Amino acid sequence: DTAVSQTPKYLVTQMGNDKSIKCEQNLGHDTMYWYKQDSKKFLKIMFSYNNKELIINETVPNRFSPKSPDKAHLNLHINSLELGDSAVYFCASSQEGDSYEQYFGPGTRLTVT
Amino acid sequence: ELKVEQNPLFLSMQEGKNYTIYCNYSTTSDRLYWYRQDPGKSLESLFVLLSNGAVKQEGRLMASLDTKARLSTLHITAAVHDLSATYFCAAGQGGSEKLVFGKGMKLTVNP
Numbered sequence: 001d002t003a004v005s006q007t008p009k010y011l012v013t014q015m016g017n018d019k020s021i022k023c024e025q026n027l028g029h030d031t032m033y034w035y036k037q038d039s040k041k042f043l044k045i046m047f048s049y050n051n052k053e054l055i056i057n058e059t060v061p062n063r064f065s066p067k068s069p070d071k072a073h074l075n076l077h078i079n080s081l082e083l084g085d086s087a088v089y090f091c092a093s094s095q096e097g098d099s100y101e102q103y104f105g106p107g108t109r110l111t112v113t
Numbered sequence: 114e115l116k117v118e119q120n121p122l123f124l125s126m127q128e129g130k131n132y133t134i135y136c137n138y139s140t141t142s143d144r145l146y147w148y149r150q151d152p153g154k155s156l157e158s159l160f161v162l163l164s165n166g167a168v169k170q171e172g173r174l175m176a177s178l179d180t181k182a183r184l185s186t187l188h189i190t191a192a193v194h195d196l197s198a199t200y201f202c203a204a205g206q207g208g209s210e211k212l213v214f215g216k217g218m219k220l221t222v223n224p
Contacts, residue, residue, distance in 0.1 A: 101161050102146075106154075
């Protein structure tokens with residue numbers, strides 16, 4: 001009965017590889033987000049989708065490509081991984097009209113070696 | 114551009130003591146959130162403050178919002194070790210789901 005789930009929880013890969021992280025929410029929310037939390041714990045939004053439509057696209061390298069097959073899922077694909085991509089990536093969801101309160105997934109710790 | 118600042122960023126306090134932490138934001142915001150993060154864990158929503166003068170309390174934590182001063186406070190009463198965590202505030206602007214987070218305050222409560 002997990003509200004926002006992510007897979008995998010841990011991801012260790014080498015530079016130059018391509019990887020994907022998946023997110024699913026069962027809260028019936030319309031909006032989903034990807035955040036990056038760096039080693040200093042600073043949390044920054046990357047993307048947001050509302051009903052499968054991209055609405056927030058921060059200054060993120062175009063190696064990062066989000067995809068939302070439906071409003072309950074938001075995946076993040078990363079091409080040509082670099083050392084600086086190592087971080088914890090959090091997915092979140094919210095519902096308009098519900099104070100926009102965001103509910104976070106457990107996070108995916110990505111380590112690029 | 115909305116910016117959010119928290120202070121202090123690190124706080125070590127003894128059990129039983131009280132303390133207030135601050136969250137300032139740079140431009141008009143109609144939504145202020147407090148989250149807690151334990152090491153290696155996700156963010157847990159603590160408070161949602163949506164109007165000037167809003168005050169919410171949960172256990173030993175009380176949050177308030179002053180939109181005119183662009184300030185939110187999180188007051189800790191009689192701290193206990195279980196409150197040790199990193200606390201984030203985040204502000205949002207009307208018409209957008211985007212939240213801007215502060216850098217987080219790492220709280221350590223010593224027995």
